[in-house]
Amino acid sequence: MVDVSADLSSFSFETGLTEDEKELLYLRARSAGLTFCGSAHAAFLCKLVHLLRCIIKSHTANRDSLASGEDSDLCIGILGMGHMGKQLLLFLLEKSGIKPSHIKISSRRPESAVEFIQTGVECFFDNHRLAAWADILFLCCLPSHLPKVCADLHSRLSRRCLVYSFISGVPVTRLAQLLGHDFILKPQYDFVACDTADVWLSCTHLTRALTYPLLIEASCPLTVSSGIYLGLNWVCAVLYSLLNICTSTSLGSSDALSLINRIFKEKWPHAVELIAQSFISASYASSLLTEEPFPWISLADAQRNIDVAMERLEATSELQSRLSSLSFSSFPGITSKQCDKRPPDRLQTTDLSQCCTQSKNPADMDEIQDDSGQHSEGNEEAPAELALGEGGEENNSAGSCQLSTEMKAQMPPLKPPTTWTSAALKELKAKLQTEDDSVVTVYRGDIMTVHVPTVPEAKKVCWEFATDGYDIGFGVYFDWTPVTSRSITVHVSESSDDEDEEEEPEGPVGNGDVEKGSKTQTNSNLAEILPVYRQDSHICVQGGSHDFPGEGTYHLKFDNSYSLWRNKTLYYRVYYSA
16 A cells, blocks of 8 residues: 655654754654664564573483473563563564464453454463463563562562563662562663664664664664664673573583583684683682583672673673674574674774773662662662653753753853752751641652742742652752743642553663653753752751742752652742842
């Protein structure tokens, strides 16, 4: 069927957009790219695991191991049939070679998967059953569903079940705590500047996109040509996953290394060989007997300390190149010559330990901070970056990056705020408890915004706040829109529980990014004064002030969107000063 509107510009997506909105069109490419790459990398992992299981079955044909006790066919479970779950399922059915009968789905609405049930995929709503059956379990639910999902899965997962998480904003260490399971892999994507990032705009229909060799090539792990980069952390975690699979079948360390190396040597006889010291310390490796299995390795810990875990891996440039090429050739009908020709210098570094040591991923930093125990013991929440991200209203550069050129020319630069802390926590709480509307509850997943208009009688706005027991995110923004009311108002935004809401693999937020679902980022008059950060308001009073830059309205944001469990009791006051 011919698309009669294909060449009509008036029917294009960009037609109804304003100039400010057109500046954000690159986000469409990123969204499509993250979904495609996330699905492709998940399918590639399934291919690797399935290949290794087949090799193990062949190797142990005369033993009462995998060959006699289990089927080498891989059992894939998908939990959640929102946007990401459907795209992943399409990719697995089209390109992975996995039988539909070996894919099962657990969803609150099984009827939404009717089209897939006809292919042989089984769909039901029973998380317990899915957890007990799957060899690889993909988590494709929303963060708001995570507490219920983890409660269902806890103690139901077998140790050999690899959990692959697409859930945004929840670090792997936190997920391990909630599930009581350490065999978890979570991809972390970076955005890099390049001229070919728009290649993902052609990825509007996944089924058609799967036939484009250019997109398959762009999705190769460790390539940066498409603007989306999946780092060494994921590669190392995949290799550890393969090692754990060998350990779960009681293979000796010598056999395990031989079979893993065989995956690469079947296509490239001279590929780099992994040795015991690639995975474990030299002292432990020297005492490990050849018939003794490798120790079980916690993927949750390995992904956090990947620079220590694989610092002895040599010739990583060659290994990375082979892994990318193997990924590219894993899909039927696609030749790998494009990826083989890609020069090794496409990689940011060939020193694995150096690359990981220098990583400044915000999520990793937050995980380390959470583990340190400083001012956060008992909080048990997602990392601080979520105060700016999942479910939040503002990005740390959302205001200033969207101002029109004309308005920027008229607006004076915003001065930084003056901030302070006070130990008079009990005194402030006691005083505010006697005042109306000064003590409120900010529920988990919510953001409370206090709108404070400027007034002629004052020169600055001041704020003070504290919380009971747990910290809270706080940020200040300024809306240059002329004031129409002098009333101070409060607005509360809630996170969405719609399963069909688009949920994508997690990617970092760079300057100028706009998170999906943002409710105030379309306001081009909004400028940032203080980005949202988690404040230790349960330890001391957090205060601050800001001189009026002109006429407008301050937005004081109390952000609890990162919290999966905790409602926060907030004591606050806002006042003017001359």
